[in-house]
């Protein structure tokens with residue numbers, strides 16, 4: 343106790359609304375208070391798209407436009423060594439990246455064709471499949487947005503809250519509703535959350551982004567989402583969902599914690615709304631780098647979080663529930679597989695998620711010619727074609743192969759992912775996408791004699807933000823400027839070894855001094871993989 347004549351030091355608030363901290367404590371919170379990010383849509387359509395880039399209010403340009411999936415892309419020609427030294431506006435190009443949210447990764451072939459045509463007509467043929475089942479365009483001009491929205495929304499596709507401090511795209515199993523391994527198809531819950539809450543002012547001002555995954559199967563990286571619902575069989579209640587909260591990567595990685603509850607399918611939307619409401623009300627808004635829900639969970643613990651959820655938000659207790667069994671190997675749905683109805687789904691691997699508008703249009707044509715009307719994107723930057731009759735499988739696999747979409751990829755093509763990187767991302771320090779594509783080609787030659795029977799994942803990231811999940815890869819690569827053998831500063835990577843999800847859920851070891859230049863990457867991975875394969879004991883996985 344302080345002596346009575348000294349003022350009591352108050353514990354500094356973290357900006358939690360529920361504790362009375364309503365006055366914005368940083369510029370991002372101020373921008374959100376000044377105007378809801380959702381309101382920028384009208385300004386884009388009525389003003390900015392007509393008057394052009396220079397008419398855009400800076401607070402909209404660098405803040406609220408994200409609520410509709412728009413970020414300015416990086417100005418070409420600025421090397422990664424200067425990224426941190428420049429002001430954001432110095433890195434801004436006059437073009438935008440646009441993210442289309444594909445909740446559950448689900449697209450009809452008609453939607454897929456439209457996505458491809460928009461790329462061809464407005465995005466210089468760019469289209470990346472992200473590891474959050476989005477499609478990401480580049481080179482978008484503000485003048486194009488009304489036409490793009492008209493086309494997308496006419497087919498039921500949205501860019502609403504694809505970025506920003508909002509509930510982002512909801513990850514779902516690419517084989518929901520067709521897989522024999524699934525007991526309950528949770529698509530209804532994804533659609534209901536989308537209909538009720540996405541684009542609603544109720545959740546359009548969160549402390550930061552909020553990532554959701556809902557799947558019966560463990561194919562959505564549920565351990566590193568803000569909230570996940572994963573299928574589990576309860577001995578009394580039957581099939582339902584296990585709830586995980588507080589996962590996330592970036593500079594302060596956390597594996598999500600289980601709340602220990604069992605939730606029926608029909609209760610998922612309400613429980614989801616309760617959890618995101620806790621984040622909105624109790625989330626930390628003072629410091630941006632502490633504003634994700636993982637920091638709240640880390641401070642409260644799962645038991646206290648569950649108590650607040652039940653008592654303050656749901657008004658009822660949830661049933662206790664068991665943990666789901668963990669699959670032996672990661673599930674990526676690549677290859678040809680049987681559906682419950684006897685038809686087939688075919689998972690294909692574009693190199694590091696990079697496709698193009700033309701490829702997507704060709705894919706839609708090929709799928710339809712094979713009798714399919716549906717495709718799905720995966721959380722591993724892959725694509726799955728559904729509903730293919732037996733007699734059309736072989737021809738479709740061959741045709742997809744000609745598009746660079748391989749159903750029988752090498753282990754390296756199959757398990758390599760890359761974030762956007764310096765080509766377009768303003769935070770990037772190094773190039774990643776094209777580097778990953780070259781790395782896959784290189785490894786396919788170097789390691790043609792090796793056939794490891796366990797997947798070895800390689801994730802390339804352009805900076806510490808870990809959009810392509812650096813810390814949970816077998817070989818995680820975090821972009822930074824390194825010194826090469828000649829003493830020059832060049833693009834390279836800090837290496838994290840032995841991270842994983844599922845059975846190996848945990849973060850890779852960042853070995854001191856273990857850095858590799860971008861140019862040496864193929865040689866380095868070759869060496870690490872050969873050593874693992876040669877020294878491996880039976881049944882050993884890379885992360886062990």
Ligand code: SF4
Pocket residue numbers: 761762763764767768769770771803804805806807808809810
């Ligand atoms: Fe950009 Fe960094 Fe994310 Fe890569 S990891 S997309 S470089 S923010």
